[in-house]
Amino acid sequence: MNLAERYPRPMQDILVIGAGLAGLTAAQVLTRAGRRVRVLEAAEHVGGRVTTREVGGFTLDVGYQVLFPAYPAVRRHLNLEALDLVPVPPAAVVRRGGRAEVLGDPLRDPASLPGTLGSRALTLADKLRVARLAARLRLPPPHTLLVGPDETTGSYLRRQGFSEGALDHFFRPFFGGIFLRRDLQTSARLFRYYFRMLLDGGTALPRAGMAAIPAQLAQGLDVTTGVRVTRLLPHGDVGGQGHLTAVTSAGELDARQVIVATDADTAERLTGEPLSRGHLGSTALSYAASRPLDEQPRLLLNAEEGGLVNHAQWVSQVIPGRAPAGQHLLTVAVNGVPDLDDGALDARVRGELSRWYGAGTEALRLLAVDRIPFAQYPQPPEYAATLPGHATRLPGVLLASEATSMSGIQGAMESGEKAAAILLGDLTGMSRPRGA
Numbered sequence: 001m002n003l004a005e006r007y008p009r010p011m012q013d014i015l016v017i018g019a020g021l022a023g024l025t026a027a028q029v030l031t032r033a034g035r036r037v038r039v040l041e042a043a044e045h046v047g048g049r050v051t052t053r054e055v056g057g058f059t060l061d062v063g064y065q066v067l068f069p070a071y072p073a074v075r076r077h078l079n080l081e082a083l084d085l086v087p088v089p090p091a092a093v094v095r096r097g098g099r100a101e102v103l104g105d106p107l108r109d110p111a112s113l114p115g116t117l118g119s120r121a122l123t124l125a126d127k128l129r130v131a132r133l134a135a136r137l138r139l140p141p142p143h144t145l146l147v148g149p150d151e152t153t154g155s156y157l158r159r160q161g162f163s164e165g166a167l168d169h170f171f172r173p174f175f176g177g178i179f180l181r182r183d184l185q186t187s188a189r190l191f192r193y194y195f196r197m198l199l200d201g202g203t204a205l206p207r208a209g210m211a212a213i214p215a216q217l218a219q220g221l222d223v224t225t226g227v228r229v230t231r232l233l234p235h236g237d238v239g240g241q242g243h244l245t246a247v248t249s250a251g252e253l254d255a256r257q258v259i260v261a262t263d264a265d266t267a268e269r270l271t272g273e274p275l276s277r278g279h280l281g282s283t284a285l286s287y288a289a290s291r292p293l294d295e296q297p298r299l300l301l302n303a304e305e306g307g308l309v310n311h312a313q314w315v316s317q318v319i320p321g322r323a324p325a326g327q328h329l330l331t332v333a334v335n336g337v338p339d340l341d342d343g344a345l346d347a348r349v350r351g352e353l354s355r356w357y358g359a360g361t362e363a364l365r366l367l368a369v370d371r372i373p374f375a376q377y378p379q380p381p382e383y384a385a386t387l388p389g390h391a392t393r394l395p396g397v398l399l400a401s402e403a404t405s406m407s408g409i410q411g412a413m414e415s416g417e418k419a420a421a422i423l424l425g426d427l428t429g430m431s432r433p434r435g436a
């Protein structure tokens with residue numbers, strides 16, 4: 001069916017291109033405000049990078065992902081209760097070969113107290129520095145942590161007095177999982193913001209999979225999947241009497257206003273704006289086991305340098321329903337997309353896991369390898385000074401994308417919210433600071 005059959009009306013009010021979290025949030029805000037909105041999505045599913053699939057009865061998020069429930073945009077737009085969030089234990093386990101040491105916030109995970117006190121992954125002085133940092137970052141409004149002087153996360157942590165051991169054993173792998181790089185070269189402003197989000201709400205997984213997030217946002221929206229927009233052609237004074245034609249893989253569609261909510265590279269092609277910010281990739285290997293090699297539900301951090309594994313989690317220890325009865329699910333996250341085929345990648349990862357679990361790794365069955373060449377964009381110090389706004393050179397076309405904010409769920413959702421606020425002339429929404 002082409003679009004003319006799907007859309008018999010000659011002119012759409014607002015067209016949103018892309019049904020990732022940015023596009024869906026924009027469409028939700030506009031629809032709730034009474035505007036007529038159509039969403040076109042190139043993939044066969046909504047959610048963009050936030051997606052889940054079933055493999056042999058296992059529920060796999062595509063790439064290791066978690067939700068930070070304290071994200072302000074998440075709290076404004078998602079019904080967290082309906083997502084049936086399962087908290088991920090706030091403590092992590094630092095793995096150095098056969099040695100496993102628990103590190104956690106005893107206030108949020110009392111069971112982690114003895115392990116945390118006894119752990120040699122952090123010195124006593126470093127543990128006290130973590131407590132001091134938490135006390136300091138807990139106080140200001142979270143969005144104010146995104147402003148002020150910037151530097152690398154590594155340099156900020158060293159200025160707080162942390163030892164190189166603390167950086168290597170904890171901060172590199174833990175924040176390597178959030179920023180998809182272990183070098184601690186990400187903006188310290190973002191480090192402070194994410195640290196605060198962790199303090200305020202930890203991390204959680206929707207019981208049914210991360211795809212429950214976009215599924216909830218898509219409720220009540222008019223979304224057509226499997227249609228790729230290839231060009232935007234403005235006609236006349238858009239916003240006055242003019243309009244735009246969207247050329248798509250299923251025909252042409254006219255709209256008065258357009259929100260481009262694709263990935264930055266595609267948005268650059270559609271609008272002519274210089275939006276690409278580079279790519280950080282991620283790879284996830286999912287393994288099935290008929291008995292768990294580890295009873296541990298906490299995040300497992302690889303504190304040894306030079307390997308592929310950044311972190312891993314027995315997801316079925318957190319949410320048993322993610323694996324069929326009697327089965328267990330281990331997800332292993334690798335930063336970047338190594339130039340290795342599945343067999344070679346599996347062999348390398350298994351070799352690293354055997355330093356944790358010995359010969360037990362032979363019982364692991366590889367379920368899936370997900371390679372995501374673009375998971376986030378790099379966010380070095382001062383990256384925010386070069387972020388694009390929402391306006392484009394095409395009249396009547398606005399941008400909604402994490403590329404206008406920060407690379408993550410908060411950035412995507414607040415960007416969609418802001419593009420909608422601009423279209424609605426909503427001053428409160430327009431003036432909301434990043435991260436608020």
Ligand SMILES: Cc1cc2nc3c(=O)[nH]c(=O)nc-3n(C[C@H](O)[C@H](O)[C@H](O)COP(=O)(O)OP(=O)(O)OC[C@H]3O[C@@H](n4cnc5c(N)ncnc54)[C@H](O)[C@@H]3O)c2cc1C
Binds near residue numbers: 409
């Ligand atoms: C492995 C991984 C782990 C992550 N971990 C976290 C995390 O723990 N916490 C966090 O906050 N964030 C995390 N992120 C980042 C977060 O998922 C993204 O920042 C966010 O989903 C981006 O949303 P978006 O709407 O801006 O872009 P996208 O999700 O990229 O959505 C863009 C949409 O546009 C569609 N599209 C593209 N071109 C066209 C076209 N021509 N026509 C029509 N449609 C088109 C795409 O198919 C896609 O659906 C992670 C991402 C990955 C991949």
